[in-house]
Amino acid sequence: MTPSSVTQRYSKMAHRLGIDTHLHNLRHYSATELIAGGVDVRTVARLGHCGGAPSGSMRPGWRRQTSAPHRG
Numbered sequence: 001m002t003p004s005s006v007t008q009r010y011s012k013m014a015h016r017l018g019i020d021t022h023l024h025n026l027r028h029y030s031a032t033e034l035i036a037g038g039v040d041v042r043t044v045a046r047l048g049h050c051g052g053a054p055s056g057s058m059r060p061g062w063r064r065q066t067s068a069p070h071r072g
Contacts (some may be wrong), residue, residue: 010023034044 007023
């Protein structure tokens, strides 16, 4: 399995489900969730493709806008 085949399979699945998304969105969602969970931004940045510098696209505010309220 190659990266492009994973991307193609994800795109087809999302299309079948009627979801307007791309595989790359999961990277940003995961980064947002890690940061919200208390993982250091620099640690999260090292896991991605941004070369160790925090990415401007990791927006914790996005999580508040799209997630259900936390019931803790």
